[in-house]
Amino acid sequence: MFLRHMLLAFALTIAALAGAAPARAEDAPPVAVAARLADDGEAAKLVFDLSGPVAASARALADPDRIVVDMPEVSFQIDPSIGRPRDHGQAIVKGFRFGLFGPGKSRVVIDLAKPACVANVATTPIAKGATPSRLAIALKRCEPAAFAQAAARDALAGAGPAPAAVAAAAPVADRPVIVLDPGHGGVDGGAYGIGGAIEKTLVYEYALELQRQLEAKGRFKVVLTRHGDEFVSLDDRVRIAREAGASLLISIHADMLGGAGSYVSGATVYTCSERASDAEAARVAAHENAADKAAGVEDKAQAPGVADILFDLEKRETRAYAHLFSRGVVAELQGKTQLNNNPERSAGFVVLKAPDFPSVLVELGYLSNPKDVQSMNSPEWRARTASAMADAVDRFFASGRAAAAPSPDAAALAASDRTAAGGPAAGGVVPGEPAKP
Numbered sequence: 247m248f249l250r251h252m253l254l255a256f257a258l259t260i261a262a263l264a265g266a267a268p269a270r271a272e273d274a275p276p277v278a279v280a281a282r283l284a285d286d287g288e289a290a291k292l293v294f295d296l297s298g299p300v301a302a303s304a305r306a307l308a309d310p311d312r313i314v315v316d317m318p319e320v321s322f323q324i325d326p327s328i329g330r331p332r333d334h335g336q337a338i339v340k341g342f343r344f345g346l347f348g349p350g351k352s353r354v355v356i357d358l359a360k361p362a363c364v365a366n367v368a369t370t371p372i373a374k375g376a377t378p379s380r381l382a383i384a385l386k387r388c389e390p391a392a393f394a395q396a397a398a399r400d401a402l403a404g405a406g407p408a409p410a411a412v413a414a415a416a417p418v419a420d421r422p423v424i425v426l427d428p429g430h431g432g433v434d435g436g437a438y439g440i441g442g443a444i445e446k447t448l449v450y451e452y453a454l455e456l457q458r459q460l461e462a463k464g465r466f467k468v469v470l471t472r473h474g475d476e477f478v479s480l481d482d483r484v485r486i487a488r489e490a491g492a493s494l495l496i497s498i499h500a501d502m503l504g505g506a507g508s509y510v511s512g513a514t515v516y517t518c519s520e521r522a523s524d525a526e527a528a529r530v531a532a533h534e535n536a537a538d539k540a541a542g543v544e545d546k547a548q549a550p551g552v553a554d555i556l557f558d559l560e561k562r563e564t565r566a567y568a569h570l571f572s573r574g575v576v577a578e579l580q581g582k583t584q585l586n587n588n589p590e591r592s593a594g595f596v597v598l599k600a601p602d603f604p605s606v607l608v609e610l611g612y613l614s615n616p617k618d619v620q621s622m623n624s625p626e627w628r629a630r631t632a633s634a635m636a637d638a639v640d641r642f643f644a645s646g647r648a649a650a651a652p653s654p655d656a657a658a659l660a661a662s663d664r665t666a667a668g669g670p671a672a673g674g675v676v677p678g679e680p681a682k683p
């Protein structure tokens with residue numbers, strides 16, 4: 247039956263306990279306990295039920311078309327999957343996300359299926375004189391030209407420095423600094439998998455375990471690019487690593503395949519290259535590189551492209567080390583967890599672009615695969631595989647190659663492209679590579 251007004255009422259989910267109740271109630275940010283969306287294809291209204299009022303402002307962002315609503319910090323105690331993208335037929339709204347965007351700042355991002363302009367954004371008390379409030383974001387279908395105009399105007403008005411990210415820790419000279427980069431966070435949930443698995447949560451838990459294992463070795467200083475459920479842009483992740491004096495960056499993610507891809511499983515280690523090793527690697531890089539857009543961060547025109555940086559000679563040398571480390575990780579993980587059919591791949595990941603320290607990106611597994619999700623949810627699996635990764639870090643630095651001057655072999659290895667199969671084209675053993683017993 248066709249309904250003129252399609253009302254999408256979502257189940258109300260309240261986190262039973264946030265766990266960290268602030269000391270004084272007046273310091274606490276308003277709590278959002280429910281969200282619902284009504285969308286009839288001509289107009290849409292997204293409503294959040296809040297414990298108190300917030301001042302919110304909305305603007306349009308193009309490519310992909312979305313509406314970004316910024317506000318002071320709100321504690322969203324709502325199941326993030328409530329706004330996951332789905333096919334609504336005639337609807338204006340494709341999906342929506344919400345969460346922390348920076349210190350003291352929250353954001354709602356509404357992905358549009360059709361051009362729509364902001365009709366109104368208002369917070370009103372649920373009853374006269376009451377504190378609990380409703381934040382209502384009203385959208386109206388508009389012509390593509392009108393949306394483009396609104397986005398251009400908002401871009402001009404909103405041009406300014408990106409919000410400051412967390413301060414990086416001071417460099418420690420005597421121990422190698424291992425930067426762990428749990429992907430996504432805050433307003434950007436990453437991939438949503440089966441059984442309610444969310445990438446940002448799983449990879450953060452993994453990073454904490456890997457931090458514990460590395461620190462237990464007593465030979466490394468470990469720095470995280472994000473702390474808790476916060477949004478950090480890709481550029482800021484690289485900047486935090488550099489300011490921390492990174493010797494190595496390990497970015498941690500989990501992959502997701504739609505459709506008939508649920509049988510694909512296992513961990514994959516990626517390094518940076520200007521040409522993707524295969525189509526699958528290109529897909530993963532495109533997906534992970536879109537994290538900023540998912541959170542509503544505008545493209546920075548002045549930011550150099552990955553390809554520009556990669557032609558730098560220093561980058562080529564650094565890549566050789568990243569490649570060595572990636573091989574070491576795969577070797578250590580072998581037998582301790584399921585590896586992807588093709589566990590070593592490369593593509594143009596923005597977060598791996600730093601030319602001054604080696605970096606790899608690990609996709610722990612697939613959120614679309616039941617066994618992988620079970621593994622990633624298991625503390626025992628995390629401990630076992632993080633221990634293997636920590637051993638790979640130890641071997642990498644024990645070999646002394648990370649700090650030594652790059653050899654011609656290393657440069658040659660970096661210069662050689664990976665084959666379509668994803669393995670090293672040269673296939674040879676690089677002198678000094680940590681030997682497996």
Ligand SMILES: [Zn+2]
Nearest residue numbers: 429436499500
């Ligand atoms: Zn990711």
